[in-house]
Amino acid sequence: MRVFVTGASGWVGSAVVPELIGAGHRVLGLARSDAAAETVAARGAEVLRGGLDDLDTLRTGAAACDGVVHLAFGHDFSRFDASVRTDARAVETFGAALEGTGKPLVVTAGTPAIPGEVATERDRPGLPPGAPTAGRAANARAALDLASHGIRSSVVGLPRTVHGEGDRGFVSMLIAHAREKRAAGYVGDGSQRWPAVHVADTGPLFRLAVEQAPAGSMLHAVGDEGVPIRDIAEVIGRHLGVPTASRPAGDFGFLGTVLSLDQPASGALTRELLGWHPAGPGLLEDLDKGHYFTPGSRTH
Numbered sequence: 001m002r003v004f005v006t007g008a009s010g011w012v013g014s015a016v017v018p019e020l021i022g023a024g025h026r027v028l029g030l031a032r033s034d035a036a037a038e039t040v041a042a043r044g045a046e047v048l049r050g051g052l053d054d055l056d057t058l059r060t061g062a063a064a065c066d067g068v069v070h071l072a073f074g075h076d077f078s079r080f081d082a083s084v085r086t087d088a089r090a091v092e093t094f095g096a097a098l099e100g101t102g103k104p105l106v107v108t109a110g111t112p113a114i115p116g117e118v119a120t121e122r123d124r125p126g127l128p129p130g131a132p133t134a135g136r137a138a139n140a141r142a143a144l145d146l147a148s149h150g151i152r153s154s155v156v157g158l159p160r161t162v163h164g165e166g167d168r169g170f171v172s173m174l175i176a177h178a179r180e181k182r183a184a185g186y187v188g189d190g191s192q193r194w195p196a197v198h199v200a201d202t203g204p205l206f207r208l209a210v211e212q213a214p215a216g217s218m219l220h221a222v223g224d225e226g227v228p229i230r231d232i233a234e235v236i237g238r239h240l241g242v243p244t245a246s247r248p249a250g251d252f253g254f255l256g257t258v259l260s261l262d263q264p265a266s267g268a269l270t271r272e273l274l275g276w277h278p279a280g281p282g283l284l285e286d287l288d289k290g291h292y293f294t295p296g297s298r299t300h
Contacts (some may be wrong), residue, residue: 002026003210004061006052006090007071009036011169012108012162012202016069017043019203028065030057030072052086055093056226062097067104067152067210070094070143073136084135091143100150106209109176111157111195111220113263118225121218121269125155133264147216154213156206157220159195159265160258163283165291167199171283173255175236175292184237185247187259190230196267197223198280208274219270222277226264235287 003020007013010031020027021044032051040047054074062068070090074083094105109198112119125140132150146153161171178184186192205221213219230244237244249256268275281289 001066001210002028002029002064003067003069004028004048004065005045005069005071006030006042007073007108008010008060009039010071011167011199012071012158012206014043014166015199015201016071016206017045019207020069021045023207023211025207028061030061045233052090055089058090058093059097062094065299068094068098069106069206069210071108073108077119081135084139087136088139088142090220090299091139095143095146096149098146098151099179102150102152104152104210104213105143105146106155106206106213107140107143107153107155109137109155109157111159111222111263111265112137113261115262117264119263120156120219121220121267123218124218125157125218142220144276152215152217154209154217154219156202156209157218157265158202159196159197159220159222160223161196162199162202162221162281163196163286164199164280167292170258171232171287172292174232175240175243177252177255178233178236178240178242181247181251183245183247184233184240184242185245185251186229187249187256188231188246189253190228190233190244190246191260192229192259193226193264194220194226194229194232194281194283195222195263196227197221197278198282200280201278204274205270205274207240208276212274217273218296219274220265220267222265222267223280225266225282229259231284233289235284239290251274265277
C-alpha cells in the first residue's frame with residue numbers, strides 16, 4: 001500500500017513511518033517546512049509539501065494513496081482551540097476524499113478519561129466536560145462515524161505519555177517543572193494514574209490499524225494501564241536530587257488539569273483484536289534508564 005501520513009516528521013511519526021516502510025508499504029509524508037521535509041525524507045518516505053490548513057494538499061495526498069494515517073496536531077497550547085478546529089477540518093477533508101472507497105483512515109486521539117473506571121476501547125473518545133482536550137475527542141468521534149460512509153476508519157487512542165529517548169511531552173514538562181521549582185511535584189496525593197506506552201510500540205499498532213482494523217474500530221495504544229503520578233515524581237526527584245512534593249494544580253499551568261485527573265486505560269481489546277503486543281519498557285523503567293536527565297536530553 002501507499003500510505004499518506006500527516007505528522008510524518010513528528011514524535012510518533014518517528015516510529016510509524018519506518019514501521020510502515022519496513023513492512024513493505026510506501027509512505028507519502030506531509031511536511032510544512034524544509035526541516036520537516038528533510039526529516040521525512042531521511043525516514044525513507046516521499047515528501048508532500050504543505051500543512052494541515054492546506055486542504056487542497058490534504059485532498060491530493062489522500063487521493064494519491066491507498067490509505068491515510070493522520071498523526072499531526074498543533075501542540076501550541078496557547079492556540080489549542082485553533083488546533084482543534086484545524087484538526088476537525090482535516091478529518092472532514094479526509095472523509096470527503098475517501099468516501100465510498102473502503103480505504104483505511106487512521107486518526108489519532110487520546111485515551112478517554114472515565115471517572116472511577118479504567119477506560120476501554122468500548123468507551124467513546126472523550127474527557128470530562130471542560131477538559132482541555134474534549135474538542136479533539138469530538139474530532140475522533142467524527143472519524144469513527146465515517147465508517148458509515150464507506151471508509152475503513154479507526155481511531156488510535158494514545159495515552160497521556162508516549163515515552164522514549166527524545167520525548168518532549170508531558171513527562172519532559174514535569175521534569176522541567178521539577179528543575180525550576182527544585183521539587184518534583186504532583187497534585188493532591190499523587191494517586192492519579194496515567195496510561196503510557198513506549199514510542200517504539202506505537203509503530204506496529206498503527207501499521208496493524210492500516211492493514212487490519214475493522215471500520216469504526218476504537219484502538220488503545222496502551223502499555224502501562226495506569227502509573228501513579230506520585231511514582232513518576234519520585235523517579236524524577238531521585239534523578240534530579242530534589243524532594244517530591246504536592247503542589248496546587250495551578251502551579252503547573254495547563255498541565256495541572258491533566259495531572260488532576262485519574263485516567264487509567266486498558267489496551268486489552270486492541271491486543272486481542274489485532275494481535276498487538278507492546279514490548280518496550282514501561283514508563284518508570286524507561287525513566288530510570290536516565291536518558292530523560294542527561295545533558296543531551298530535550299528536558300535538560
